[in-house]
Amino acid sequence: MAEYLSPGVYVEEFDSGAQPLEGASTSTAGFMGLAQRGAVEGVPLLVTSMAEFLREFGAHLSENAFGSYRFLAYAVEQFFTNGGSRCYVMRVAPSDAKPAVNTSEESKVLAISAKNPGTWGNQVRLAIAPASKAKTQIYEVLGAPGESKRYRVKNSAGFNPGDIVAFSDDNGKQYNKIISSQDNIIELAEPLEGKEEVVDTQLLPAKVLTTSEFTLHVFNGDESETFEKLSLNVSAPNHVDKILARSNIVTVQDVTVGSDNGIVAPFEVITGADEEAGKYDIVLTDGSDGSIGSLSAGDFIGEDRGPGRRTGIHSFIDNDVVSIMAIPGVTDPNVQLALVAHCENLGSRFAILDIPRDKTKVADVLTHRDIFDSSYCAMYNPWLSVFDPVDKRNIFVPPSGTVAGVYSRSDQTRGVQKAPANEVLRGVVGLDVQYNKGEQDILNPAGVNLIRHFSGQGTRVWGARTCSSNGLWKYINVRRLFIFLEESIKNGTNWVVFEPNTEQLWARVQRTIDAFLTRVWRDGALAGSSSSEAYYINIGPQTMTQDDIDNGRLICVIGVAPVKPAEFVVFRITQKTGSE
Structure with missing residues (x-):
């Protein structure tokens, strides 16, 4: 019961009438x-x-x-x-029946199979391309020259611990792995070569630190899916297993989870080729309909x-x-x-x-x-x-x-x-x-x-x-009408459970079911010239004993008169004579 502690006007809502009861679907x-x-x-x-x-x-x-x-x-x-x-x-x-799978070199890293069994999977094609989800420039090297692994960067967003990164300058790329990333301070597994050479504070930097990921394209006839900027870093939110779970065409599992791939770009780990290759194609085979x-x-x-x-x-x-x-x-x-x-x-x-x-x-x-x-x-x-x-x-x-x-x-x-x-x-x-x-x-x-x-x-x-x-x-x-009535009443009276089993509840339940059955009768589903001939609803002392009430049972007895089809139509015709 509500508490009234301060003087004032209080407005409360409560249900007292019948709950509307909607008919269940029968056409699915x-x-x-x-x-x-x-x-x-x-x-x-x-x-x-x-x-x-x-x-x-x-x-x-x-x-x-x-x-x-x-x-x-x-x-x-x-x-x-x-x-x-x-x-x-x-x-x-x-x-x-068996799903199509990849059996070439990349299967040692990514186990790829069609989403479900069948020869349809033999038509699936995949393409892997290098990608990067984040890049930044290094503002400062923190620590002793040539030994420091900590760097202050412009923006560390998107750089997650465990990610493979690439530092690019005029001399090419050098790969590294992130140990920690917080407050624009990134710690790498190994020091970058040089100290002053890695710092670039220009508005348009020539030296950048980028994450190293890959994009996976999946094709099946006219159907295609693209999953961008995937990682082999199991702790990252863009790990390939997590993202590919959304695919409707293939199932992908990173079989290297728990092992150390070293400081190597994910594209190279999977394909064995340098990122400069640009793209790598995968085909699935051995699918069978059984x-x-x-x-x-x-x-x-x-x-x-x-x-x-x-x-x-x-x-x-x-x-x-x-x-x-x-x-x-x-x-x-x-x-x-x-x-x-x-x-x-x-x-x-x-x-x-x-x-x-x-x-x-x-x-x-x-x-x-x-x-x-x-x-x-x-x-x-x-x-x-x-x-x-x-x-x-x-x-x-x-x-x-x-x-x-x-x-x-x-x-x-x-x-x-x-x-x-x-x-x-x-x-x-x-x-x-x-x-x-x-x-x-x-x-x-x-x-x-x-x-x-x-x-x-x-x-x-x-x-x-x-x-x-x-x-x-x-x-x-007749059977399907009873299925309809039973499912409709069951779905529409869930609110009754755990209500106080009193005469007020019985009256509400009776009004709810009566309104529903009246509508069903008017739609022509029940026989009878009046609602009392079409159905009856009994609830209360005539259907429940005190033992039922003590054991939490509310029993409502409903009787309906279903219409029957005119299966045999008989017209009796006789000859009308003049004397009749």
Whole structure:
């Protein structure tokens, strides 16, 4: 409670009404798969356009090299074509994939490798050039002639202990190392040759003391990076390891840390050539995409190596934005079951599953479908014909990326309560298999959502069922609506934690959730002609005992009536006779 010690007027603010509760996003997708480049561990990367995907993960993969694992780029392209606005992407690579490295003389000083595995790193080129970050002139030699190592300079800014410096005059350059630098007094490792000869007080000095660094240029196709005035002095803020950590193309490590390079210019230490050479080129080699034969379900499932180092599906644990998940073209039951388990455990996302392309017969499709029983996933078939920019022809791709775009488009235009079905697929010119009504009569009740072509109506998603055997969670929009409600309430009521668990708090919580659910009902997501028919909120003695309160639990019971899709539209027509 505030203290009042001096007479006066005090104004205080306090919250008494409902807190505004914002709806969670449901249209952000998460994709995994093989790509030309990109990190294989860490956190998934946000991508907001196909152009950004191409910059970060490279171009479409060829069928000859990557076979049935090449569909990530096609799925992301289809996602954006069909109305998706943002997605997170995580790359998977075979266990025997290797980054390109430098193997020539400079590798004894700088170990340089491509940022991540792949043959793309073999195209990386680097250029090293001498540079200097600071220069000054010597005003006075402090100490005995020919023995002093201390000098008063015009400005010691930029001269750090451990830096290599060069003193230049008419006789050429002599290199030295800084022992200490403070208050315009610099102490060197060795005395400079001469005493009076090193002093220059002219306005335009002919004798200068300069630091000795190098600049590194990195090139990868049209992409380039420049890192200026780098040092091999590990204690300096411009040490090469510290600055190159920002690179998106290469990883650089100074392998001489802890050893003495002597009083030699960094450019010469790295290249073995004098600074007069001006430039030194480095190429990376031995990068490998790995062999497709070495890929296994474990590469896609990934490993939990701790925060920031997870791989595969586990990498999405650190992401709380994604609400739609897909691994395009990967139909291994072990991977798909792991993806479904991931969605169920988090409870905040929904998986879109592909069916193997070779399984086109109804019996074969049902065999794959029967592996799953979950309301957190849906299965689509058949594969779709789209244009391939690599081979300049139409190819068949898995439907998961396209359907994820339809989910996102439907959510943004109609809302998550609208079943993502009877929606036209954009960019699709044909189907691998055209199923008829009789075949769908078997597959639809089993939870396989077919994509069908209708004359004059284009190619459409013609199913909206989950892979669940529980009739309550039969429809995709019902499960995704509950994900939306749960995530929105969880994110918007964080302020309740540690508040006094009293009737005043219960009333505020009820008003907050009531205002949110009223808005959801008015948007058409809940059934009922009034809000009381659409939902109820119970909080207080009817939901909590004194034991709950004593143990810090606030329990609020919420019931909602979700709208269900009109899956079967029946018009009953009879003949009207004259006597009736």
